[in-house]
Amino acid sequence: MPILIETPARVASAGAPPKVIEEYIGAVKTGQTDLSVALMRSPPGWTEPGQTPDFDEYTIVLKGLLQVESEGAKLEVRAGQAVVVRRGEHVRYSTPGPEGAEYVAICVPAFTIAGARRDSA
16 A cells, blocks of 8 residues: 655754755655655755765755765766765765755665764864
């Protein structure tokens, strides 16, 4: 039987200024650990610490510009584009553009704070 998820769960974000993370499926909202799906809204100038996650992350940008930095590249992912970051790859996300960004992130297995393995300050 299909399961209706009426509202997402708000998840604490890293970085500044704060972004909004609304998890629809995953460890926080549904207790599901094999996959997570979240809608992100990042303001202009948002940046977060680097991370070396224990999950693959598939991101689809709906609005604005998401910058993705890794050891070998700096990508500008625009509305209508997607990016894949494989687990174990060091990455840093930011939204340097004047409109910020809105995007969907799908993580396999599900996102967890511990699993993000963020760089220490």
